[in-house]
Amino acid sequence: MDQLLINPDYPHILSTLIFLPLAGAILLLFVRNEYFARYWALGITTLTAILSIPLINAFDRSTSSYQFVEQVTWVKSLNIQYVVGIDGISILLVMLTTLIMPLCVLASWSYIKTRVQAFMVCLLIMECAMLGVFMALDFILFYILWEAMLIPMYMLIAIWGGPRKIYASIKFFLYTLAGSVMLLVAIIWLYIHNGYSFFIPDMMWQNYSSTAQIFLFLAFFLAFAIKVPMFPFHTWLPAAHVEAPTAGSVILASVLLKMGTYGFLRFAIPITPEATMTLAPAILWLSIAGIIYGGFTALAQSDMKKLIAYSSVGHMGFVTLGIFVLNTAGVEGAILQMINHGITTGALFLCIGMIYERTHSRELRDATGVGKHMPIFVTFLTFFSLSSFGFPATNSFVGEFLILAGTFEHNIWLALAAIPGAVLAAAYMLRMLQKIVWGGTDNPDQSWISDLNLREIVTLAPFLFFVFWIGLGAEPFINIIHVSVENLLNNYHGFHNQVAVVTELIIQ
Amino acid sequence: MQFLPELTLLGAGLVIFIASLRSTGAATTRNLAIGLGSAIFGATLLSANQTGKLFFDAYQVDLFSQVFKMLIAGAMLLVLLFGQKLKGIPEKIFPEYYLFLFMSVLGLMMLVSSVELLSIFVALELSSFAVYIMVPMRDDSGKFRFQMEAGIKYLLFGVTATGFMLFGMSYMYGLTGSTELSVVITKLSTMWDTPAAVIAMMMVLSGFFYKLAIFPFHFWVPDVYEGASNETTAFIASVPKLAAVALLIRLVSLISGDGQMIVNILMVCAIASMFYGNLSALVQKDIKRMLGFSGIAHAGFVLLGILTFQITGYANAIYYIVGYVLMNLACFLVICSVSKKGENVMIEDLSGLHKRSPIMAFTLAVGLFALAGIPPFVGFMGKFMLLAGALREGYLLIVILAAINTAIAIYYYLSVIRVTYCSSPEERGVITPSILTSATSVFLLAIIVFMGVSPQCFIDYASAAVQTIM
Secondary structure, three states: OOEEEEOOOOOHHHHHHHHHHHHHHHHHOOOOHHHHHHHHHHHHHHHHHHHHHHHHOOOOOOOOOOOEEEEEEEEOOOOOOEEEEHHHHHHHHHHHHHHHHHHHHHHHHOOOOOOHHHHHHHHEEEEEEHHHHHHEEEEEHHHHHHHHHHHHHHHEEEEEOOHHHHHHHHHHHHHHHHHHHHHHHHHHHHHHHOOOOEEEHOOOOOOOOOOHHHHHHHHHHHHHHOOOOOOOOOOOOHHHHHHHOHHHHHHHHHHHHHHHHHHHHHHHHHOHHHHHHHHHHHHHHHHHHHHHHHHHHHHOEEHHHHHHHHHHHHHHHHHHHHHHHOHHHHHHHHHHHHHHEEEEHHHHHHHHHHHHHOOOOOEHHOOOOHOOOOHHHHHHHHHHHHHHHOOOOOOOHHHHHHHHHHHHHHHHHHHHHHHHHHHHHHHHHHHHHHHOOOOOOOOOOOOOOOOOOOHHHHHHHHHHHHHHHHHOHHHHHHHHHHHHHHHHHHHHHHHHEEEEHHHHHHHH | OOHHHHHHHHHHHHHHHHHHOOOOHHHHHHHHHHHHHHHHHHHHOOOOOOEEEEEOOEEEEEEEHHHHHHHHHHHHHHHHOOOOOOOOOOOHHHHHHHHHHHHHHHHHHHHHHEEEHHHHHHHHHHHHHHHHOOOOOOOOOOOOOHHHHHHHHHHHHHHHHHHHHHHHHHHHHHHHOEEEEHHHHHHOOOOOHHHHHHHHHHHHHHHHHHOOOOOOOOOOHHHHHHOOOOOHHHHHHHHHHHHHHHHHHHHHHHHEEEEEEEEHHHHHHHHHHHHHHHHHHHHOOHHHHHHHHHHHHHHHHHHHHHHOHHHHHHHHHHHHHHHHHHHHHHHHHHHHHHHHOOOOOHHHHHHHHHHHHHHHHHHHHHHHHHHHOOOOOHHHHHHHHHHHHHOOOOOHHHHHHHHHHHHHHHHHHHHHHHHHOOOOOOOOOOOOOOOHHHHHHHHHHHHHHHHHHHHHHHHHHHHHHHOOOO
């Protein structure tokens, strides 16, 4: 267990982050006051966010070990442990989650009018489960949180969702659950072949047989590809995004989708490196298909939320592309792009939600020409749209650039095939922006619309801050992930060299 | 002291019998029954650590049997608590109803202690006959009288299964010359290559398959669940299954040596139960029928633990059946509360339950999510341990098929949750559960979560219990 570092300054920081929201949720169950529920949820999520800041300061950037580790035996007879820790791959995702949750509460302040307590309870339980998923180093702990998260998310869509919420929520639940049942079988298989241990780092870089690796990889792939979602498993995403309330869409886009790509990085590559090698080309081309498909479909949407949802399919295609080119630039770009997508798309969903609160319509047609009456709003929207298609000096530019650089290094044809995706992104985002800001000669009367209030500005401002911070100075963000990524890739290439040497020996 | 729970039950039956001779008020009878139920549960707790043999070694009192007696009495008490109003049953036969309930439980308690073929048979019949009478005990103001149909079906299927079992027992006696379980099985285990031994074993097991509703002895389930009153169904769906699992484990745990043939048969039964139960449950409109089919599927999962032939496997099976009974009771608690006059509850009758009674909706949602095997509830932990145990023995195919079944099952559970949370109540009135019912539901919720989050102590206890009979 030399991969584990216990940080003596902050002995229980990760557990505090996981269980604080849960405790808040349990307490909120007994409260019947809506105002209190709002302030309480805001307080708890803000406190969690503040408590998570020391993670960044105390994080040791020179090691790829898991840090801030806590380890307790949970179920002794099955050797299940409660063990949490973070490394360069997960730290930014943890930070993204903690920082985005207070903003989600703010975004639901007036949007949610019925059963506020229950809504806030769901949000807090979501936060607990999401943080746990990124921190878990025991596979069963991971799986429990991964599945348990479905219940509050299902409730968020099914109770507070739009008109087709029932269809969307059931589709979301069934897709994700059906995808992950085979993951459970894979976990049990790994447990039995690893001396009855669920400890994730022990499962990595082992010599499982090639057939077993292929099957394990397929089980991982099914679970994670649905979550990402990769083309052609994406069909639940537009439905869920469109019907979910704003906070639900933001959580879905910013955090939930990242769990799929995180799963690829944390499990698929280290546990099944040989199968990754074999199947990576197929996944790369699926990513390209997702990029192009997402772009074209987004171009044809008249529903703003659907447009952003399909753009997510394209952006997440870039992320999987970056992961499976398996070089430093690609993987670092992919992780950075996971964060960027969380920031930008989350912010775009918030913007759409703000329009929806005013016009009660998600149709692009009904929102045309609001630029004249909502100058602050369209300023925000413009920056986020520019960020979404990777305009230089915004965050996505750095991420997409790194991914494409990595792809060029890997295979020039692949990179050329991905380029149209970037162009398409500009096309659909600018089309939406043009319609919302200026519209045409037949704009509906928007003069009654009011601009953003202080709460809404406060909600959006942090996103804008990060858009420019990552866009102009991505260095600190890359520093923090660099060592872990290098370690992952070194292990990966080392594993293959070793396999090659062994094969050569056998041939001789 | 060794026989205390059974004696208490017998005494309880007598007290109720005396009550039935005079015209006792419904409320008095109810409270009397709950009081006696608690006394029985207390008696099982008191005699938890007893060991010994009674009645010329035909009756064995050990940790295994005492644990199951505790579970049976606990489950019965829960049914009494939330089904206290007995809405579907005419008031004037309340005492008789409770009398038969106690007699059935007496039979089940004797069953888990029986280690001799004849005493197994007698105990099983005692428990079954009482239930045969309980099924048609329902308010027959409706003109369909489907409770009679259910009663006849339950009786006929029951008698058939018992017939099989008795026939199998005669084979066993013929092959081994003894009716004592330990002798029978020791002698049988040297002759698993003769078809007669396998057939005898399977025929005896079929009696318990019938109680547990495992394919191909499941046919009675939907109609009896539908026809019997909600409270009776809650009882049938939970308490006898505990005893059936106990006896299955007692029988199977004695099979040593080369029992591969039996494993194969059990495997087929398990898979067939899962698929049959889950696929049929998809199209049900009556929630009791749906739970009945889901019960068939869950029984298949329990077999998954038993067919590993390992102590951990048996312990997992016990953990799972206890979890199943708790989740199932949570659902039936809601059904009994929603039903106004004891009529059957359609799934659409649950519309907007979250507005009519938040606590009932929450109980139902947790119960169903747990049945579906979503963490962090007991259903997930149980399922996970069963799958891990089966895979450890190398049954990869059955584990994959079981995992696929989990995915199928989620759909119908989720449909019910959708109705309770996402549709409007329309004209359906508010439900105010009594304090006792609410307290029971909170207790059930707490234990469903607790067993799921910290399964260790339960598993240890179950393993210790299984250890005593190995």
